[in-house]
Amino acid sequence: MNHVEGKVTLLSAGPGDLDLLTLRAAKALAAADILMLDDLANPEIVTLAPNARVIRVGKRGGCRSTPQAFIERLMQRYARKGLHVVRVKGGDALLFGRAGEEISALRHAGIAVDIVNGVSSGFAAAAGLGISLTHRDHCQGVTFVTAHMQDHSQPDWAALAATGTTLAIYMGMSRIASIAQALLLALRADTPAAVVQHAGSPDEKRLVTTLDRLAAEATAAGLGSPAVILIGSAIGEAVEFACHSRQGLAHAA
């Protein structure tokens, strides 16, 4: 029985639209025996895995969720049966989303792990705004940071602002006012800022504003999770794009 070797593929589902999956991801889905689905992944992804049994293991901050330890045991159980388990995660599996813990658990259990990269929602948000994350007239980098920390503390917003990089803030919508307030201690009030909800999906909604108006306008527009908050002078390029683009910016209405 030990000769049947299963494996787990940690698969990045990208930001939403199925055609933002990689070719490698599509191949892995087609070969999947078991599909374990995250809340943030597009549910239509099951159509690409016709032979797989689908198990939903959503985990949303604050909501009823499948315990992490249970998810890890489930992956191991099926892999030990010789099955190809595909664990689907929204965006890129290696940015947030606890892949680190799952890789470590599988590794210690002696189970083979493949990782298939994908497009993180911060990149899709920039594409929606029609901007580079790192326009070299404005900055030399971008920082992807989660506002939802393990110990419920806040990231060091002053230190993040001091880098001069574009900030792409994930899981920040529930505390957007306090994030903006903290950043205003370090950045100018007119620093360009944006929110992109459901980036890279047909439901995408975009707001382009300035840091001092960010929280009020996002609330007024009814924008909520899942969304990426973008801060920094490179985001200012989106304003001009909105005026010139044929499609314009689909402001949240």
Next chain:
Amino acid sequence: MNHVEGKVTLLSAGPGDLDLLTLRAAKALAAADILMLDDLANPEIVTLAPNARVIRVGKRGGCRSTPQAFIERLMQRYARKGLHVVRVKGGDALLFGRAGEEISALRHAGIAVDIVNGVSSGFAAAAGLGISLTHRDHCQGVTFVTAHMQDHSQPDWAALAATGTTLAIYMGMSRIASIAQALLLALRADTPAAVVQHAGSPDEKRLVTTLDRLAAEATAAGLGSPAVILIGSAIGEAVEFACHSRQGLAHAA
């Protein structure tokens, strides 16, 4: 004549392997009339664009290269003829690589621009090492930064280190010793560090070490551009992976 509408697609070629392209990218390539190829993109990508005339417009720091203004004029000229121009960029087009300037030039010329996201080499590097970029036991984010700045100055390494995020440094191999030296003023000598050359391609080479030994070991291993340098305690997870993984780490030899 003005009724023929061409367009430019800024297309992310991903880190190397063609199956790390998105499904959307493959569709855009199949429909391309003109393919403008970056040095960093896998040259085999032309096989996915059978109907396209291929124009090579490589730009490598310090080498003979196609001037940026010429590339921008060329894109506009073909788009104005009603052609679908696909401008291919390595990694994700919106991270480094001057997409910001190209979008701006096209926008001002009134030419429609599509953006197709992809996998940036920093994500492929993490996949090669078998780690999350943001293991939540270690950090709350990751900063992608280029060491190759417009004015030839250095980024503020102390400020970047102070964020506590994983650092993913692009275009840093030619000055790896000075980067490590600057970071050692702010980070512990035993901070985990890695280099992944040709991430996400068959030629991928990996080195896992510590910050104080990084430059000497990378040089001894003959690692050079293009490569991603990764610094931070989350990178330490790669060491254990190397011991447990069946394939192990393909150390540069």
